[in-house]
Amino acid sequence: MKEALYFAVRNRKLVFGASVVGAMLLFAIFGPLLAQHPALEYGGVLSHAPTTHDSYWFGTTLLGQDVYAQFVTGLRLAFVVGALGGGIAALVGMLVGFTAGYRGGIVDEVLNMLTNVVLVIPTFALLLVIAAYLQVRGILAEAVFIGMTSWPWAARALRAQTFSLTSRDFVGLARLSGSSSWRIMTREIAPNMSSYIVMMFILLFGNAILIAATLDFIGLGPSNTISLGMMMQLSVQNAALQLHLWWWFVPPGIAIMLIVGSLYVMNVGLDEVFNPKLRSL
Amino acid sequence: MALSVDDLRVYYRTLKGDVRAVDGVTFDIADGEIMGLAGESGCGKSSLGNSLVYLTGRMRLVGGRVELDGRELPVADFRAMNEHRFRDISVIPQYAMSALNPTRRIGGIIGDLLRSRGYRMDEIKSELIRRLELVGLDRGVLDLFPIELSGGMKQRTVMVISTLLDPSLLIADEITSALDVSTQKAVAKMLVEFREREFVKSMIVITHDISILVQVADTIMVMYAGHLAEKASAQTIIESPRHPYTKLLISSLPEVGVRYTERKLVGIPGIPPQLLDPPKGCRFADRCPLARAQCREECPPFVQVAEGHQVACWQEAA
Amino acid sequence: MRRYLLRKLGIYALTFVAAVTIDWMIPHLMPGNPVRALMARIQIQDPQVAQHVYANYMRSFNLDLPLWKQYLYFWASLLHGDLGTSIMQFPSPVSSIILHALPYTLGLLVPAILLSWYVGNKLGAMAARRKVLDNTLLPIGYVMTATPYMWFAIVLVYVFAVTLSWAPVGLAYSPTAVRGFDTTFIGDVAHHWVLPFLSLFLVSCGGWAIGMRNLIIYELESDYAHYLEALGAPQRLVRKYAFRNAMLPQVTGLALAIGAIIAGALVTEIVFSYPGLGYQIYRAITNEDYFVIQGIFLFIIVGVLLANFVVDIVYVVVDPRTRIGMEGGGQA
Numbered sequence: 001m002k003e004a005l006y007f008a009v010r011n012r013k014l015v016f017g018a019s020v021v022g023a024m025l026l027f028a029i030f031g032p033l034l035a036q037h038p039a040l041e042y043g044g045v046l047s048h049a050p051t052t053h054d055s056y057w058f059g060t061t062l063l064g065q066d067v068y069a070q071f072v073t074g075l076r077l078a079f080v081v082g083a084l085g086g087g088i089a090a091l092v093g094m095l096v097g098f099t100a101g102y103r104g105g106i107v108d109e110v111l112n113m114l115t116n117v118v119l120v121i122p123t124f125a126l127l128l129v130i131a132a133y134l135q136v137r138g139i140l141a142e143a144v145f146i147g148m149t150s151w152p153w154a155a156r157a158l159r160a161q162t163f164s165l166t167s168r169d170f171v172g173l174a175r176l177s178g179s180s181s182w183r184i185m186t187r188e189i190a191p192n193m194s195s196y197i198v199m200m201f202i203l204l205f206g207n208a209i210l211i212a213a214t215l216d217f218i219g220l221g222p223s224n225t226i227s228l229g230m231m232m233q234l235s236v237q238n239a240a241l242q243l244h245l246w247w248w249f250v251p252p253g254i255a256i257m258l259i260v261g262s263l264y265v266m267n268v269g270l271d272e273v274f275n276p277k278l279r280s281l
Numbered sequence: 282m283a284l285s286v287d288d289l290r291v292y293y294r295t296l297k298g299d300v301r302a303v304d305g306v307t308f309d310i311a312d313g314e315i316m317g318l319a320g321e322s323g324c325g326k327s328s329l330g331n332s333l334v335y336l337t338g339r340m341r342l343v344g345g346r347v348e349l350d351g352r353e354l355p356v357a358d359f360r361a362m363n364e365h366r367f368r369d370i371s372v373i374p375q376y377a378m379s380a381l382n383p384t385r386r387i388g389g390i391i392g393d394l395l396r397s398r399g400y401r402m403d404e405i406k407s408e409l410i411r412r413l414e415l416v417g418l419d420r421g422v423l424d425l426f427p428i429e430l431s432g433g434m435k436q437r438t439v440m441v442i443s444t445l446l447d448p449s450l451l452i453a454d455e456i457t458s459a460l461d462v463s464t465q466k467a468v469a470k471m472l473v474e475f476r477e478r479e480f481v482k483s484m485i486v487i488t489h490d491i492s493i494l495v496q497v498a499d500t501i502m503v504m505y506a507g508h509l510a511e512k513a514s515a516q517t518i519i520e521s522p523r524h525p526y527t528k529l530l531i532s533s534l535p536e537v538g539v540r541y542t543e544r545k546l547v548g549i550p551g552i553p554p555q556l557l558d559p560p561k562g563c564r565f566a567d568r569c570p571l572a573r574a575q576c577r578e579e580c581p582p583f584v585q586v587a588e589g590h591q592v593a594c595w596q597e598a599a
Numbered sequence: 600m601r602r603y604l605l606r607k608l609g610i611y612a613l614t615f616v617a618a619v620t621i622d623w624m625i626p627h628l629m630p631g632n633p634v635r636a637l638m639a640r641i642q643i644q645d646p647q648v649a650q651h652v653y654a655n656y657m658r659s660f661n662l663d664l665p666l667w668k669q670y671l672y673f674w675a676s677l678l679h680g681d682l683g684t685s686i687m688q689f690p691s692p693v694s695s696i697i698l699h700a701l702p703y704t705l706g707l708l709v710p711a712i713l714l715s716w717y718v719g720n721k722l723g724a725m726a727a728r729r730k731v732l733d734n735t736l737l738p739i740g741y742v743m744t745a746t747p748y749m750w751f752a753i754v755l756v757y758v759f760a761v762t763l764s765w766a767p768v769g770l771a772y773s774p775t776a777v778r779g780f781d782t783t784f785i786g787d788v789a790h791h792w793v794l795p796f797l798s799l800f801l802v803s804c805g806g807w808a809i810g811m812r813n814l815i816i817y818e819l820e821s822d823y824a825h826y827l828e829a830l831g832a833p834q835r836l837v838r839k840y841a842f843r844n845a846m847l848p849q850v851t852g853l854a855l856a857i858g859a860i861i862a863g864a865l866v867t868e869i870v871f872s873y874p875g876l877g878y879q880i881y882r883a884i885t886n887e888d889y890f891v892i893q894g895i896f897l898f899i900i901v902g903v904l905l906a907n908f909v910v911d912i913v914y915v916v917v918d919p920r921t922r923i924g925m926e927g928g929g930q931a
Contacts, residue, residue, distance in 0.1 A: 122862070217747075249757070260745035397832050397833050
């Protein structure tokens with residue numbers, strides 16, 4: 001553990017990625033506290049460029065809304081959806097993959113079939129249909145949808161990992177010495193998988209943010225609030241492109257790009273930390 | 282002299298420093314000599330053998346000079362060595378079981394390899410088939426994928442491939458370790474056969490299993506912790522070794538016919554030293570029953586004590 | 600091999616049934632009534648007439664039957680190719696809406712998927728070879744994979760269409776164009792196609808490049824690569840083998856990625872007002888045109904399942920290990 005920390009702080013990719021994500025997170029937490037206007041309020045001058053002269057730091061939308069307020073609200077939502085959606089996917093994926101890999105036999109066959117079925121369904125299309133029928137949508141619902149449709153990929157990977165671990169000698173030894181299944185899982189296998197699970201969660205986090213943004217863009221975002229994807233949707237709908245209102249549609253995308261990209265880079269760094277073979281001298 | 286190695290040093294770079302796997306090794310191999318290279322795991326024998334052909338990622342050639350057939354072998358220069366690889370010096374690797382590309386047929390692999398080295402498959406094909414049949418493989422093997430061959434078959438295929446261009450020196454790295462006893466004997470016999478038919482001139486057979494060397498090798502060289510301990514004819518090593526380590530090694534071998542109740546199997550107590558920061562004297566001193574003060578102070582040189590017999594020990598050299 | 604393919608077919612069939620069932624179930628679980636939405640559009644004044652029309656519609660949409668009967672009718676009409684009728688674009692049948700939009704979507708998707716896969720893999724292989732290329736390509740690759748499809752489309756439109764006027768802002772062809780098979784029209788269509796295609800293509804490339812680079816590095820570390828090098832084989836040969844072996848997992852990856860790219864294509868169409876399935880779905884959602892949404896969803900599912908099946912077949916043909924393993928020929 002200590003060795004992992006030693007390498008972790010020295011790994012440039014991990015440090016860089018984590019810093020960017022951390023900075024955005026801080027922005028998401030404290031940004032809304034600094035907002036001068038409610039995100040959905042129509043108050044300001046229409047289509048105003050960003051300026052330091054008044055309180056509309058990121059400018060205004062075509063309808064006079066504060067882009068900064070919308071931006072930080074969306075940022076918060078992005079993190080929430082990412083954590084929740086990614087978390088649910090990771091949890092379900094862990095349960096399914098772990099059980100399938102550990103138990104094997106008929107349990108594995110059934111779970112595998114389930115995983116394959118859910119995996120093949122283009123989740124996006126499914127989300128489309130489900131979300132379209134819900135009249136009122138909340139961020140929680142969105143996160144649950146995303147979580148419940150993106151777990152198969154994690155389940156597959158964790159199942160493979162569990163297989164390779166359970167066939168190792170130290171598990172055989174534990175079994176021989178009479179440890180119960182639960183004990184074996186938590187004491188022997190889980191610690192070895194923890195690094196894998198962390199990396200998996202990071203990927204699912206980023207993935208959830210992207211899917212949420214896409215859903216929001218199509219118009220299936222949470223009602224009564226504003227998100228990054230919705231900002232982009234509204235800007236396109238209101239011809240912000242033709243009107244050169246770049247401050248409206250550029251920041252949301254950049255934010256997503258920064259967060260998700262840094263998460264991916266962090267993952268590469270983590271891989272190097274946990275896997276000694278990848279470390280360059 | 283087929284092979285002449287002078288003060289070879291090969292270290293592994295690690296975060297904590299250099300692991301001195303081969304630390305000043307000097308020896309000769311004559312034309313047509315099969316030399317066995319024996320020692321415990323981690324003594325540096327694989328590193329020594331491989332450094333003559335192919336330096337892998339972390340290996341560094343720190344010093345020394347190697348000559349093959351009178352010409353210097355540019356072992357430190359990867360690209361310059363390519364001229365010699367496969368033609369003058371070749372290797373049967375430790376991982377022969379997985380040395381063949383799983384998605385290509387055997388014939389295809391050999392064809393690609395030959396073509397890339399400037400030979401035409403149709404020129405060599407008949408010889409290739411003859412050699413395959415010699416080791417007991419049907420020519421149909423060329424149309425198979427590696428997954429369709431058993432471990433023993435893959436081992437023999439790799440043996441044929443590695444010696445296809447009749448190299449002067451062949452390095453066989455633990456080629457019997459993964460096989461059952463009867464196959465081991467067959468493979469060992471094949472090595473000698475290759476030498477008889479002049480497919481290979483000289484050989485270094487690396488193994489931790491001395492019983493194989495007895496059947497195959499002309500001479501045996503024993504390594505310990507990066508240094509050479511003893512080199513002599515196979516017979517001498519088995520019957521009258523002079524280095525304490527060799528003596529203990531030989532006496533720890535089980536003998537056919539001797540039962541546990543008659544004589545117990547003796548191991549060598551202790552473990553080899555860390556090669557990251559090796560002791561300054563003789564590296565075997567800690568485990569040696571004959572060790573004296575001088576042994577811990579200075580490293581004994583590898584000197585000749587009789588015709589064709591070299592030992593590195595203060596006691597024996599006296 | 601036959602067993603393997605049959606098994607896959609079985610899973611796909613199961614998936615299809617599950618998808619159809621979910622598709623049918625959802626509107627019945629949701630509040631609201633599609634017929635009422637239709638009625639709202641027609642706006643009949645006389646309540647008696649309205650009641651009559653309402654009953655008619657309920658009957659024609661089978662909404663007056665018990666649930667299980669509706670389910671069976673759904674399957675029946677599905678197998679007849681009848682996906683219902685659009686509410687918003689009444690009386691156009693959903694199937695004709697789909698068929699009109701399909702060529703545009705396929706025109707974007709197929710070249711984008713194939714080209715991005717091929718080019719991405721080649722780029723990844725190149726990056727694995729040269730350190731300099733690796734250091735520049737890799738960050739770009741990560742940035743591209745992290746970029747949302749629609750945002751990249753937005754940026755492309757803003758920079759190239761609005762600001763630089765190199766390409767049109769949207770649509771499949773100019774409003775003033777005359778349709779026909781002549782070069783002017785085809786040129787016009789191509790001109791409108793470039794930006795949306797590029798948007799899809801570039802974003803997808805990144806993911807493939809990164810995956811391939813990692814796979815090749817892994818292959819270059821393998822035993823067979825080391826053996827060839829020990830025998831003096833040139834890097835050229837080793838890399839050729841590594842590339843071929845690394846392609847295999849990328850083929851399976853293609854099957855997994857199809858769903859994601861389709862989502863990307865849909866939002867890209869929306870940004871460009873490109874009249875493909877994505878655009879139709881967008882309109883359907885905004886107008887609560889349930890049957891269109893359902894129909895397109897099923898259509899996408901079938902397409903994805905088909906594509907997956909094709910990839911499965913290709914993979915078995917291409918990887919000797921699975922082929923031989925399945926025919927029971929392997930020994931070791």
